[in-house]
Amino acid sequence: MNAPATTARDTMAQNEQQKGSSNNNARRHNEGHGRRLTAAFEALEAFPALAESRNRLIRLVTQERVSSGDVVAAVESDVALVISVLRLGNQVEGKSRGRVESVVQSVELLSPEAVHALATRARTFDFFERSSVWEAAPERFRLHGVATQRAAERIAQETGYEHRDRLMVTALLHDIGKLVLMHAYPGYPGQVHQGARTPEERIHRERRELGVDHALVGGVLARRWGLPKSVASIIERHHSEDATGEAAFVRLADMLAHYAQGGSVSPQELLKCARVIGLGPAELRTVMYDLPYPVTGRTRQVDPCPLSSREVEVLKRLAEGKVYKQIALELNLSTSTVRTHLHNIYGKLGAVDRAQAVLIATERGWL
Numbered sequence: 001m002n003a004p005a006t007t008a009r010d011t012m013a014q015n016e017q018q019k020g021s022s023n024n025n026a027r028r029h030n031e032g033h034g035r036r037l038t039a040a041f042e043a044l045e046a047f048p049a050l051a052e053s054r055n056r057l058i059r060l061v062t063q064e065r066v067s068s069g070d071v072v073a074a075v076e077s078d079v080a081l082v083i084s085v086l087r088l089g090n091q092v093e094g095k096s097r098g099r100v101e102s103v104v105q106s107v108e109l110l111s112p113e114a115v116h117a118l119a120t121r122a123r124t125f126d127f128f129e130r131s132s133v134w135e136a137a138p139e140r141f142r143l144h145g146v147a148t149q150r151a152a153e154r155i156a157q158e159t160g161y162e163h164r165d166r167l168m169v170t171a172l173l174h175d176i177g178k179l180v181l182m183h184a185y186p187g188y189p190g191q192v193h194q195g196a197r198t199p200e201e202r203i204h205r206e207r208r209e210l211g212v213d214h215a216l217v218g219g220v221l222a223r224r225w226g227l228p229k230s231v232a233s234i235i236e237r238h239h240s241e242d243a244t245g246e247a248a249f250v251r252l253a254d255m256l257a258h259y260a261q262g263g264s265v266s267p268q269e270l271l272k273c274a275r276v277i278g279l280g281p282a283e284l285r286t287v288m289y290d291l292p293y294p295v296t297g298r299t300r301q302v303d304p305c306p307l308s309s310r311e312v313e314v315l316k317r318l319a320e321g322k323v324y325k326q327i328a329l330e331l332n333l334s335t336s337t338v339r340t341h342l343h344n345i346y347g348k349l350g351a352v353d354r355a356q357a358v359l360i361a362t363e364r365g366w367l
Contacts, residue, residue, distance in 0.1 A: 077146060176218045
């Protein structure tokens, strides 16, 4: 006896059943992704600082005379310390709560005792004492982060970018999403990237294989940490092909860091991104040439300057080797007034002579 013919209604029912099964599989797949990412977000709460970075910070904040500039530099050299200091700074009650975009702002808000307590509690990683959880990931991650930070600083110097303090944070933290994916997917990055060479190729592989990319995940993580939307947005957009503003700065710095470390980058993408922030081929060549060398230029002003604007003008001319009469003539002052200004400058800086006054002011970024 022949089986009854399949009716249109039966076919529709089978299709609906298959569709429902497919939707259930997709839902379970997405839920699996969600659980993996949530667990990874939680694991990042324990991301360690480099032991040397932590120890240097502790030494600095326990000195008799604490330099805010030195503390900022020590914090900015380490991913975990930047995260901890920013999170704590954004929790301080007041108008700046949730709006602290830089380590400079956080250090101004926090006491040396608070920074010391934070550093003392920090988990640490030492290259010679491997952790079974992170292996060498913290060190590799820091090396690329600092290289990107250096490249960003050089670009900022070339373009005169004004939000340098925030850029030091976004450049260092731009790849925090990779730490999440590394913890969530054991095959990341090797199996996911599968021989992709440039940053653009790797980001496309992530989107194809995982449905997300590390930039997007990094933005989510930054928001979970309570960092300002401005910082999270830059991290989230730093691989966007239409990135503008600081996201474009970080994207270019990331590519230049890969270039400086011997990685592959697309010349076309480099030029395209550079033009977005106002750099032409000639300026870009200069930046690329300078990358292997230490960044030079004006020291960042971190500590509040105790000098008045007139005192700064006098000290600038003193640094140029000018004598009292020349300074008085240029500033339309009497010689005795110049002497009075210099006496006040020495007192405010704790300097014994002009050479020490110039040195202190230069090191602090006031000249």
